[in-house]
Amino acid sequence: MVNRQKKYEFSGATINVNGHILHRIRAVRDFSDVKAGELGGYIENERNLSHRSLCWVYNDARVYGDASVADNARVSGSAAIHGRASVYGSARIGLNACVCDDAKVSGSAFVLGSVSGRAWVTGSANVAQGASVFDSACVIDNARINGEAKVYGNAVVRDRAEVRNQAEVFENAELRENAMVCDNSKVFGSAKAWGHARFYNKARVHGNSKVFGCAKVYKMAEVLGDAVVFGRSAIFDNARIYENAQICGDVKVYGDANIYGDCLIYGQTRIFDSAKICHNAAVGGRAQVYENAEVRGRVRDVSSVHGMALVERNENVDGRADIF
Numbered sequence: 595m596v597n598r599q600k601k602y603e604f605s606g607a608t609i610n611v612n613g614h615i616l617h618r619i620r621a622v623r624d625f626s627d628v629k630a631g632e633l634g635g636y637i638e639n640e641r642n643l644s645h646r647s648l649c650w651v652y653n654d655a656r657v658y659g660d661a662s663v664a665d666n667a668r669v670s671g672s673a674a675i676h677g678r679a680s681v682y683g684s685a686r687i688g689l690n691a692c693v694c695d696d697a698k699v700s701g702s703a704f705v706l707g708s709v710s711g712r713a714w715v716t717g718s719a720n721v722a723q724g725a726s727v728f729d730s731a732c733v734i735d736n737a738r739i740n741g742e743a744k745v746y747g748n749a750v751v752r753d754r755a756e757v758r759n760q761a762e763v764f765e766n767a768e769l770r771e772n773a774m775v776c777d778n779s780k781v782f783g784s785a786k787a788w789g790h791a792r793f794y795n796k797a798r799v800h801g802n803s804k805v806f807g808c809a810k811v812y813k814m815a816e817v818l819g820d821a822v823v824f825g826r827s828a829i830f831d832n833a834r835i836y837e838n839a840q841i842c843g844d845v846k847v848y849g850d851a852n853i854y855g856d857c858l859i860y861g862q863t864r865i866f867d868s869a870k871i872c873h874n875a876a877v878g879g880r881a882q883v884y885e886n887a888e889v890r891g892r893v894r895d896v897s898s899v900h901g902m903a904l905v906e907r908n909e910n911v912d913g914r915a916d917i918f
Contacts, residue, residue, distance in 0.1 A: 600645045601625055605633060611674075614638050614658045619651065626650065626666075635669065642675075655687070661694075679709075683716070689723050697728075707739065711746075725757075729764075737769075747782075761793070767800075779811075783818075797829075801836075809841075819854075831866075839871075843878075851883075861894075869899075873907055881911075887918075 607618040616636035626648040635651035638658035652670035664682040673691040683700040701716040707725035717735040725739040729746040737751040740758040747764040755769035771788040779793040783800035794812035801818040815829040819836040831848040849866040857875040867884040879894040891909040901918035
């Protein structure tokens with residue numbers, strides 16, 4: 595007589611995976627979309643797959659070592675769950691996914707890539723085929739890790755944030771809301787990004803910097819230190835924003851421009867070429883600073899500072915002034 599507390603038995607077929615003898619399972623009663631007599635995947639022992647709830651191992655998927663699949667979780671395709679990994683809740687693991695070490699996948703998460711170390715993927719998060727989450731990283735809520743992207747260290751990607759292509763988010767970085775990191779960009783250190791912030795190409799955002807609103811950082815641009823970039827500002831080319839600089843409004847910084855110190859850039863300012871804005875400078879309105887100019891003071895309205903011009907700390911440039 596079938597033990598009604600059990601939902602599967604060993605079919606007698608076995609395979610050897612890295613020295614572990616795995617047994618193909620066979621359902622002994624109907625549950626979910628599984629019918630009695632239907633063959634499932636492979637497990638090493640009954641601790642790998644709970645007899646309770648609706649969890650199941652399908653196709654050629656493998657669960658072994660001290661790994662466990664519980665609740666309503668599903669493992670399919672040629673996925674491998676091993677080490678001390680846990681898959682539970684209503685999580686789905688498929689294709690050639692690998693969940694190992696002490697990693698956890700729970701909630702309604704969908705994993706087709708790799709989750710390892712002490713990483714945790716939960717909520718309705720999605721880790722696509724080719725993507726990796728490892729170390730102690732967390733991917734939660736509706737976050738998406740696509741392409742060959744990597745999230746690792748103690749990084750957190752949450753809400754509807756997305757990491758795609760070959761981008762990396764690591765160390766203690768945090769992405770939330772609708773922030774997106776693409777291409778070969780990297781967000782690391784203790785950097786934080788939220789809102790609709792976007793990072794493209796080979797952008798680097800690190801240190802304790804913050805990028806939010808609809809701000810964009812792209813090409814080879816870098817934001818670091820305690821810098822803050824927000825609003826609709828765009829930082830691109832080889833521009834660098836660092837120390838305690840703040841960029842807001844609809845500012846564009848590009849070329850080889852450097853902005854640092856405790857300066858504030860706002861309005862529709864344009865800073866480009868090899869211009870430098872530093873110390874306690876404030877540049878706003880529709881001002882332009884370009885070529886090899888350096889600003890340490892105040893520039894505003896529709897003023898232009900260019901050539902080899904130097905605006906010192908106690909100097910003010912406003913109106914329609916043209917300094918060169």
